[in-house]
Amino acid sequence: MAEQVTTETNQYLTFTLGKEVFALDISTVREVLELTHVTRIPRTPDYMRGVINLRGHAVPVVGMRRKLNMKDIEDTINTCIIIVEVEFDGERTVLGALVDSVREVFEMDPESIEAPPKMGAAVKSEYIKGMGRQDDEFIIILDIARIFSAEELAAVQKMSQQAPTPSESAA
Known part of the structure; x- marks a missing residue:
């Protein structure tokens, strides 16, 4: 019987913020949405754009440019929201990450990924x-x-949990 060889390859969703290319592990990504109406919630941090209605649930949307201390730009036709899941306190938290554009799902071998730089990154x-x-x-x-x-x-x-969905707030 032949020995089965498995090679570990990681898949990442690549996206842009300005001229920089970023990636998220595909296992954290639920879906990618076109830009939709974001309802602003008063008295939230400046990086919080507000919430969107995702199939009847209010999902908070984070402006990744602001969160990563990058200059704001106007939204364009390419602006999208990446819906991600983050583990917190034993629960999955769903949120949207507003990015300039989504590029592709890209595979990288773990050996080709270098450690993060100590300085000089945005x-x-x-x-x-x-x-x-x-x-x-x-x-x-x-x-x-x-x-x-x-x-x-x-x-x-x-x-x-507390925010009304955009359809409720319009009523």
């Missing part, structure tokens, strides 16, 4: 799982769970 290195490469382009692989502090995730979870 993003704090504790948010970065690693640095990948596609042709001559660097891809910053983000750890979506580390981008948010425990307090921020608790606030997001509370917001999604």
